[in-house]
Amino acid sequence: xxxxxxxxxxxxxxxxxxxxxxxxxxxxxxxxxxxxxxxxxxxxxxxxxxxxxxxxxxxxxxxxxxxxxxxxxxxxxxxxxxxxxxxxxxxxxxxxxxxxxxxxxxxxxxxxxxxxxxxxxxxxxxxxxxxxxxxxxxxxxxxxxxxxxxxxxxxxxxxxxxxxxxxxxxxxxxxxxxxxxxxxxxxxxxxxxxxxxxxxxxxxxxxxxxxxxxxxxxxxxxxxxxxxxxxxxxxxxxxxxxxxxxxxxxxxxxxxxxxxxxxxxxxxxxxxxxxxxxxxxxxxxxxxxxxxxxxxxxxxxxxxxxxxxxxxxxxxxxxxxxxxxxxxxxxxxxxxxxxxxxxxxxxxxxxxxxxxxxxxxxxxxxxxxxxxxxxxxxxxxxxxxxxxxxxxxxxxxxxxxxxxxxxxxxxxxxxxxxxxxxxx
Amino acid sequence: xxxxxxxxxxxxxxxxxxxxxxxxxxxxxxxxxxxxxxxxxxxxxxxxxxxxxxxxxxxxxxxxxxxxxxxxxxxxxxxxxxxxxxxxxxxxxxxxxxxxxxxxxxxxxxxxxxxxxxxxxxxxxxxxxxxxxxxxxxxxxxxxxxxxxxxxxxxxxxxxxxxxxxxxxxxxxxxxxxxxxxxxxxxxxxxxxxxxxxxxxxxxxxxxxxxxxxxxxxxxxxxxxxxxxxxxxxxxxxxxxxxxxxxxxxxxxxxxxxxxxxxxxxxxxxxxxxxxxxxxxxxxxxxxxxxxxxxxxxxxxxxxxxxxxxxxxxxxxxxxxxxxxxxxxxxxxxxxxxxxxxxxxxxxxxxxxxxxxxxxxxxxxxxxxxxxxxxxxxxxxxxxxxxxxxxxxxxxxxxxxxxxxxxxxxxxxxxxxxxxxxxx
Numbered sequence: 001x002x003x004x005x006x007x008x009x010x011x012x013x014x015x016x017x018x019x020x021x022x023x024x025x026x027x028x029x030x031x032x033x034x035x036x037x038x039x040x041x042x043x044x045x046x047x048x049x050x051x052x053x054x055x056x057x058x059x060x061x062x063x064x065x066x067x068x069x070x071x072x073x074x075x076x077x078x079x080x081x082x083x084x085x086x087x088x089x090x091x092x093x094x095x096x097x098x099x100x101x102x103x104x105x106x107x108x109x110x111x112x113x114x115x116x117x118x119x120x121x122x123x124x125x126x127x128x129x130x131x132x133x134x135x136x137x138x139x140x141x142x143x144x145x146x147x148x149x150x151x152x153x154x155x156x157x158x159x160x161x162x163x164x165x166x167x168x169x170x171x172x173x174x175x176x177x178x179x180x181x182x183x184x185x186x187x188x189x190x191x192x193x194x195x196x197x198x199x200x201x202x203x204x205x206x207x208x209x210x211x212x213x214x215x216x217x218x219x220x221x222x223x224x225x226x227x228x229x230x231x232x233x234x235x236x237x238x239x240x241x242x243x244x245x246x247x248x249x250x251x252x253x254x255x256x257x258x259x260x261x262x263x264x265x266x267x268x269x270x271x272x273x274x275x276x277x278x279x280x281x282x283x284x285x286x287x288x289x290x291x292x293x294x295x296x297x298x299x300x301x302x303x304x305x306x307x308x309x310x311x312x313x314x315x316x317x318x319x320x321x322x323x324x325x326x327x328x329x330x331x332x333x334x335x336x337x338x339x340x341x342x343x344x345x346x347x348x349x350x351x352x353x354x355x356x357x358x359x360x361x362x363x364x365x366x367x368x369x370x371x372x373x374x375x376x377x378x379x380x381x382x383x384x385x386x387x388x389x390x391x392x393x394x395x396x397x398x399x400x401x402x403x404x405x406x407x408x409x410x411x412x413x414x415x416x417x418x419x420x421x422x423x424x
Numbered sequence: 425x426x427x428x429x430x431x432x433x434x435x436x437x438x439x440x441x442x443x444x445x446x447x448x449x450x451x452x453x454x455x456x457x458x459x460x461x462x463x464x465x466x467x468x469x470x471x472x473x474x475x476x477x478x479x480x481x482x483x484x485x486x487x488x489x490x491x492x493x494x495x496x497x498x499x500x501x502x503x504x505x506x507x508x509x510x511x512x513x514x515x516x517x518x519x520x521x522x523x524x525x526x527x528x529x530x531x532x533x534x535x536x537x538x539x540x541x542x543x544x545x546x547x548x549x550x551x552x553x554x555x556x557x558x559x560x561x562x563x564x565x566x567x568x569x570x571x572x573x574x575x576x577x578x579x580x581x582x583x584x585x586x587x588x589x590x591x592x593x594x595x596x597x598x599x600x601x602x603x604x605x606x607x608x609x610x611x612x613x614x615x616x617x618x619x620x621x622x623x624x625x626x627x628x629x630x631x632x633x634x635x636x637x638x639x640x641x642x643x644x645x646x647x648x649x650x651x652x653x654x655x656x657x658x659x660x661x662x663x664x665x666x667x668x669x670x671x672x673x674x675x676x677x678x679x680x681x682x683x684x685x686x687x688x689x690x691x692x693x694x695x696x697x698x699x700x701x702x703x704x705x706x707x708x709x710x711x712x713x714x715x716x717x718x719x720x721x722x723x724x725x726x727x728x729x730x731x732x733x734x735x736x737x738x739x740x741x742x743x744x745x746x747x748x749x750x751x752x753x754x755x756x757x758x759x760x761x762x763x764x765x766x767x768x769x770x771x772x773x774x775x776x777x778x779x780x781x782x783x784x785x786x787x788x789x790x791x792x793x794x795x796x797x798x799x800x801x802x803x804x805x806x807x808x809x810x811x812x813x814x815x816x817x818x819x820x821x822x823x824x825x826x827x828x829x830x831x832x833x834x835x836x837x838x839x840x841x842x843x844x845x846x847x848x
Contacts, residue, residue, distance in 0.1 A: 131555075132596050137680060151679070160675055163621045164612055168680035169593035169687070173556050173771045174645055183646035185768035188588055188717065197587045199717050221598055221689070222607035222848065248768065251584055255575070256561060256592035257681025263593070264768040265645070293612065293623050344609035344626075344672065344688040345848075347597045424646065424769075 001088050003276050005095035008409045012098045013106045014116075016046035021403055021412025024098055027091045028271035028414075029076055029236070032122040039125065041071040041079065044271060044414075045098055049117040052094075058111050060097055060104075064089045075129045076272065080216045080235045081350035087235065088276060124270035126177050127238070128214055128351035133175060133266075134341060135210075135242060135355040136167040138332040140286065142360035145372040150250065162290060165332035165340045170242075170355065171263035177270040178415040184394060184423040185264040187248035201423030202245035204377075205392045208358040209310045209368030209400060211327050212240040213334050214272055218348035225342040227298055230335035233348070236272040239308075239402040239416040240355050243267065246371055246391070268353075269402070269416040277411055281305045281404040283328050296340060302333035308359055308402050310368065315395030317385035323373060325359050325366040327402070394422040425512050427700050429519035432833045436522045437530050438540075440470035445827055445836025448522055451515045452695035452838075453500055453660070456546040463549065465495040465503065468695060468838075469522055473541040476518075482535050484521055484528075488513045499553045500696065504640045504659045505774035511659065512700060548694035550601050551662070552638055552775035557599060557690075558765060559634075559666060559779040560591040562756040564710065566784040569796040574674065586714060589756035589764045594666075594779065595687035601694040602839040608818060608847040609688040611672035625847030626669035628801075629816045632782040633734045633792030633824060635751050636664040637758050638696055642772035649766040651722055654759035657772070660696040663732075663826040663840040664779050667691065670795055670815070692777075693826070693840040701835055705729045705828040710755050720764060726757035732783055732826050734792065739819030741809035747797060749783050749790040751826070818846040 005027055012024035022028065022044045032049055033039050040053040053071035055061065064086065070079050079086075097105050105111055137143055140157070143166075147156030160166065176182075184205055189198040218225050218233035225233060242262060249261025285303035292298075306327035313319035332340075337354055358368040367373045370391050374380055377390035392398060397419040403412030429451055436448035446452065446468045456473055457463050464477040477495035479485065488510065494503050503510075521529050529535055561567055564581070567590075571580030584590065600606075608629055613622040642649050642657035649657060666686060673685025709727035716722075730751035737743035756764075761778055782792040791797045794815050798804055801814035816822060821843040827836030 147679075158678055159615075160621075160678070163615075164676055166676065166680055167683055169595055169683070171556055171593055171770060172596075173773055173776070174769075176645070183769050186648070187768050191583075191587075196714075197584075197717065199719065221600070222845075224610070245768070252588055252590065253679070253681075254582055254584070255571075255677070255681070256590055257677075257679070259590075259592055260765070260768040260770065263770040290620075293621065295623065341684070344611050344669070344684040345598075345607050346595060346684065346687040349597055352597070421646075 001085060003088065003279060005091045006280060008407065010095060011100040012045055013100050014045045014048050014098055019410060020046050021410065021414050022046055023410065024095055025409060026273060026277050026411045027094050028273045030127045030271045031074060031076060031125040033125060034117060035121050039074045041073060041076060043094055044119065047119045049119050049122045051115050051117065054114045058114065061090065061093060064093065074125065075351065076127050077129055077351040080214065083216060084232055087274060091274060091276060124177050126175065127270055127272050130172040130175050130353045131349045131351055133170040133172045133353040134167050135170045135357060136165050136332065136337050137357040138165055138330045138337065139357055139359045140331045141329065141362060142358040142368060142372065145360060145367060149371060149376050165337045167337065168257045170266065174263055175266045175268060178267060178417050180418065181421050182243055182265045182418045183421050185245050185248065186423055187245060187260055188251060189247040190251045197251065202248055204246035205420060206244045206246050206370045207310060207392065207398045208242035208244055209308050209323060209325055210240040210242050210356045210358055211237050211306065211402065212268065212353050212355040213237045215338065215348050215350065215352045215354065217350045218338065219342050221347040222345040224345060225339055227295065227335060227339045230338045231275060233338060234275050234334055236274040237278065238272055239269040239400050239413045241267040241398060241400055241416055241418060242355060267416060267418040269413045271414050273411065273413055278304050278404060281406060285328065285333055286331050295343065296336050298333055298335055302335065303328040303330060306402050306404050309400065311399040312383060312389060312392065313397040313399055314383060314385055314387060317383065319399050320383040322381050323365060323368060325361045325368050327359055329359055329361045330356055392420055394420055396420050425509060427512065427703060429515045430703060432831065434519060435524040436469055437524050438469045438472050438522055443834060444470050445834065445838050446470055447834065448519055449833060450697060450701050450835045451518050452697045454551045454695045455498060455500065455549040457549060458541060459545050463498045465497060465500060467518055468543065471543045473543050473546045475539050475541065478538045482538065485514065485517060488517065498549065499775065500551050501553055501775040504638065507640060508656055511698060515698060515700060548601050550599065551694055551696050554596040554599055554777045555773045555775055557594040557596045557777045558591050559594045559781060560589050560756065560761050561781040562589055562754045562761065563781055563783045564755045565753065565786060566782040566792060569784060569791060573795060573800050589761045591761065592681045594690065598687055599690045599692060602691060602841050604842065605845045606667055606689045606842045607845050609669050609672065610847055611669060611684055612675060613671040614675045621675065626671055628670035629844060630668045630670050630794045631734060631816065631822045632666035632668055633732050633747060633749055634664040634666050634780045634782055635661050635730065635826065636692060636777050636779040637661045639762065639772050639774065639776045639778065641774045642762065643766050645771040646769040648769060649763055651719065651759060651763045654762045655699060657762060658699050658758055660698040661702065662696055663693040663824050663837045665691040665822060665824055665840055665842060666779060691840055691842040693837045695838050697835065697837055702728050702828060705830060707752050709752065709757055719767065720760050722757055722759055726759065727752040727754060730826050730828050733824065735823040736807060736813060737821040737823055738807060738809055738811060741807065743823050744807040746805050747789060747792055749785045749792050751783055753783055753785045754780055816844055818844055820844050
């Protein structure tokens with residue numbers, strides 16, 4: 001099926017501000033609450049939120065095989081389970097409805113008033129009920145930096161890292177949409193000289209600049225996903241801040257991995273940008289040496305050129321960008337991650353989320369966490385208000401952005417922000 | 425509210441076989457499919473499955489504040505969310521309905537035919553939709569054994585272990601009820617001399633003898649559960665086999681913990697035995713030295729005396745018991761696990777599951793995994809059919825049992841079994 005919605009020449013009758021993340025070529029999917037307290041599945045063009053439930057009730061999706069209530073739900077899980085063919089039909093249809101020159105909805109005021117909302121008047125929700133969330137560790141630069149800081153600079157990259165997309169299970173319950181404040185976590189930290197572990201608010205609160213993909217039902221328990229079909233099971237991506245308390249993490253993580261150092265909050269951007277919308281931004285990934293085992297070998301453009309940014313905004317100050325990275329630096333691709341995840345027969349379901357791990361690039365200003373940027377606090381970062389940061393302070397808002405840009409077309413992810421509240 | 429259902433003198437008009445796990449003092453909760461393809465929430469006395477949805481429709485729960493469809497669901501999540509007071513009212517009421525001398529249901533054939541089923545005629549389902557599953561590592565003997573085998577016998581117990589209930593996030597999607605076959609997982613294993621990792625079916629497939637508890641909504645994100653109220657948020661327990669592929673696990677687990685070595689299958693017994701039913705079997709846990717930090721300190725009888733057993737049944741042979749342990753050996757109690765889990769503000773929801781980790785006792789025949797029982801295959805176990813096992817073979821069924829017994833009262837968990845199928 002052609003991705004007509006991707007045509008860069010398409011223009012819409014909706015007003016789209018310059019440099020918007022949401023031109024008519026994006027058409028992301030999300031869930032929002034309207035002023036009338038109705039939860040619905042929707043999309044967005046420019047600063048206009050579009051109620052897909054209302055559009056469907058008004059007959060705009062005729063001919064597409066959808067259940068009547070598919071968009072009148074508080075998660076996208078069922079729609080995602082409908083599969084790629086359906087996502088494409090809906091995305092292309094939405095693109096048609098809002099195409100400049102199509103007056104069907106534009107001139108029908110009664111319909112338009114039911115379907116279109118100012119983005120300021122809706123409240124974004126979590127787009128999916130995340131059944132299981134896995135976080136990978138797929139940037140070689142990040143794994144090397146963390147290995148140097150937490151373990152041994154001489155053997156920073158562990159022997160398994162170049163053979164396996166290393167990952168671990170994360171906590172689903174504490175995934176929150178952009179804008180939800182983050183409470184600084186309490187925890188146990190490494191013992192002082194008296195041998196008694198410290199207890200109190202984390203002193204080393206950090207962000208991790210990541211992306212995450214959302215899957216559809218990929219396989220039954222006991223079967224597995226082949227590399228060639230892996231991307232068919234990826235619905236789309238969100239930006240992802242994997243908040244981390246480095247002092248809690250350092251004390252607890254051996255031998256079973258990160259736990260309370262991560263599970264207090266994970267922020268995502270609430271619009272899922274489809275893999276289809278990102279198709280024009282495919283690019284080569286890093287060279288994989290040694291060659292992965294046959295089940296993990298992938299040919300062609302495995303990665304996506306998505307610019308990533310993290311900024312810190314003090315409570316009464318302006319934001320300062322502290323890191324610029326790119327999703328294309330990821331060593332193990334999303335398809336490789338998903339394929340490896342199911343190798344043992346583990347079943348992946350609609351709405352599951354898989355994080356990339358921190359995406360650090362090759363240069364020091366592309367490191368995706370304060371741990372790496374300040375080298376564990378040794379080199380504090382100066383913000384535009386003159387203050388310095390080793391890690392994140394109470395009152396700081398961490399602002400992440402992700403977008404693709406090529407030939408005048410920009411496809412972005414919108415807000416991925418969280419303000420840190422003091423510990424309680 | 426009194427736990428009248430716990431009275432050891434109560435007798436029921438239902439026929440209960442000798443040594444049944446399910447006397448009238450148990451009244452566990454589960455979900456089953458009837459012969460008529462109806463899914464309902466139910467309980468069990470002896471070998472009789474009891475349809476709570478039908479009982480409720482027939483008016484037997486009058487006076488208890490329950491929504492009409494609370495038992496007409498395919499999971500217990502909503503019922504569990506109703507809270508402890510409601511669970512107790514329902515459990516006491518069921519106990520009254522089936523008490524010897526109460527003829528209300530017994531003599532009403534029309535009602536009884538709608539409510540009572542032979543256990544052989546129902547198909548047990550997963551009792552809850554597990555939002556998040558956490559596995560702890562709470563047996564000191566197990567942690568010491570694994571530390572000796574995987575790392576350093578001189579420093580087997582890591583420095584954090586005596587201060588924190590160490591745990592990690594597990595995979596929810598692959599939790600399955602007793603009776604579901606397990607497919608031997610494929611995976612990557614440690615490189616041979618050529619430096620290339622091995623790929624193929626796991627050769628070191630193992631069980632882990634565990635218990636797991638199911639929670640209700642315990643706290644909001646950013647707040648935490650205090651020790652004194654922790655048990656109020658525990659609905660009940662199931663037995664739990666945390667299947668493990670030791671060769672996959674050994675190669676992948678550093679530094680982020682177990683992943684594909686565990687996520688291929690986790691078997692639970694499908695009846696949730698309430699914490700209330702286990703109340704008579706409270707007992708002291710191991711002495712905790714050093715004393716836990718104040719937030720983790722718990723007084724009194726923290727543990728439960730639950731006998732645990734694992735047996736291996738070859739395809740055409742009899743079962744041989746290979747391990748006898750006890751839930752009371754667990755160093756960190758359930759209340760401590762739950763309290764620690766929420767210390768950082770991580771929210772725990774109705775239907776979440778927390779595993780104990782392998783419960784190994786002090787003697788060699790009480791070790792809760794083949795890894796420990798055979799000391800990584802050095803001391804194979806002889807089965808009653810004359811064959812030997814270092815780990816689990818294709819065609820073997822691992823049979824786990826858990827029950828409490830005191831003064832002639834036995835409260836048990838029923839079946840927790842899984843047969844291993846060859847890799848595919």
